[in-house]
Amino acid sequence: MAKRTVGFIGVGLMGHGMATNILAKGNDLLVMAHTNRAPVEDLVARGAREAKTAAEIAAGAESVVLCVTGSPQVEEIVRGPRGILAGARPGLVVIDCSSSDPVSTRALAEELAGAGVTLVDAPLSRTPKEAEEGTLDCMVGADREVFEAVEPLIACFAAKIVHVGPTGAGHTMKLLNNFVAISYAAIYSEALALGARVGIGPAEFHAVIGGGRMSCGFYDTFMQYVVGRDRDAHRFTIQNAHKDLRYLMGLANQTGAVNFVGAEVKNYLASAEAMGKGGDYLPMLSDHIAALNGLRLGKE
Numbered sequence: 001m002a003k004r005t006v007g008f009i010g011v012g013l014m015g016h017g018m019a020t021n022i023l024a025k026g027n028d029l030l031v032m033a034h035t036n037r038a039p040v041e042d043l044v045a046r047g048a049r050e051a052k053t054a055a056e057i058a059a060g061a062e063s064v065v066l067c068v069t070g071s072p073q074v075e076e077i078v079r080g081p082r083g084i085l086a087g088a089r090p091g092l093v094v095i096d097c098s099s100s101d102p103v104s105t106r107a108l109a110e111e112l113a114g115a116g117v118t119l120v121d122a123p124l125s126r127t128p129k130e131a132e133e134g135t136l137d138c139m140v141g142a143d144r145e146v147f148e149a150v151e152p153l154i155a156c157f158a159a160k161i162v163h164v165g166p167t168g169a170g171h172t173m174k175l176l177n178n179f180v181a182i183s184y185a186a187i188y189s190e191a192l193a194l195g196a197r198v199g200i201g202p203a204e205f206h207a208v209i210g211g212g213r214m215s216c217g218f219y220d221t222f223m224q225y226v227v228g229r230d231r232d233a234h235r236f237t238i239q240n241a242h243k244d245l246r247y248l249m250g251l252a253n254q255t256g257a258v259n260f261v262g263a264e265v266k267n268y269l270a271s272a273e274a275m276g277k278g279g280d281y282l283p284m285l286s287d288h289i290a291a292l293n294g295l296r297l298g299k300e
Contacts, residue, residue, distance in 0.1 A: 017131030055087030090116025141170030239278030
C-alpha cells in the first residue's frame with residue numbers, strides 16, 4: 001500500500017489498536033483526543049500527529065477513519081461547526097467503522113457527496129484484542145471501485161474484509177451480525193439461569209456445550225467470563241448492545257419485517273441498562289438474568 005495521510009477519530013477500545021496498525025504499516029497518522037488522552041499520547045509517542053478538531057483532520061488527510069459509538073456521534077463529527085464538512089476537500093474518503101444506523105449512513109453519504117467527499121461504511125466484528133493484532137473482520141458498504149480503492153487501508157487492521165454491497169449495506173450487515181451475537185448472549189444467559197435453578201451449574205453446562213457443535217468464538221469469550229470471571233473477556237458493553245438492537249428494530253419497522261426475537265432481546269438489554277448495568281460488558285448479561293431469577297450465577 002502506498003504511504004498516505006490518514007486521520008483517525010475515536011481511538012478508544014477498538015480504535016487504538018486500529019490506529020496503531022495504520023501507523024505501523026508506514027502511514028502518516030492524524031489523531032484527535034476526546035475524553036481519554038492516554039491513547040492519543042501513546043500514538044503521538046509512536047509518531048502520530050495530534051489535531052484539535054475533525055475539520056483540521058479532514059483538511060490534512062486523504063482518508064478519515066471513524067470508530068465512535070454510533071450515529072449521533074458520527075453525525076456530530078461530520079456536521080458539527082468544527083466537523084469534517086467544515087474542513088473537507090473534494091476527494092476525501094471517510095470510512096465509518098462505527099456501528100451506525102444505515103438510514104443515517106445513507107443520508108450522510110448523500111450530504112458528503114455534495115461536497116465531493118465519499119462515505120464508506122466499514123463496521124467491524126471481533127474484539128479489541130484482534131484490533132491490536134490487526135485481525136478484525138470488516139464488512140464494507142461502497143461502490144465496487146471505491147471498495148477496491150479503500151481495501152488496502154482497511155487491510156491495515158482487518159484480516160477478513162467482505163464487500164457486502166453499496167453504501168449502507170455494511171452497517172445493515174453489522175446490525176444483523178450483532179443481532180445474532182447478542183441474541184446468543186440472551187439465550188446463553190437464560191439457559192445458565194434455568195440450569196442453575198435446577199442444580200446444573202455453569203461449570204457443568206460449559207463442560208457439555210464447550211468444544212461441541214454449539215460452541216463458537218463468541219460462546220468461548222462469553223463463558224470465559226461466566227466460568228472464569230474474566231471481566232475483560234469480551235469488552236462490548238450492554239449499553240452498546242442495546243443501542244444496536246434499537247437500530248435493528250428501527251430497520252425492522254422501516255421495512256415492515258417481523259422481529260419477535262429482536263424485541264425480546266432488546267428488552268433484556270433495556271432492563272439491564274435501566275438497573276444501572278449499561279456499562280457492564282455483554283457476558284455480564286448472564287448475571288442480570290440470573291438476578292431476575294433470584295440467583296447469583298458466580299456462586300451457583
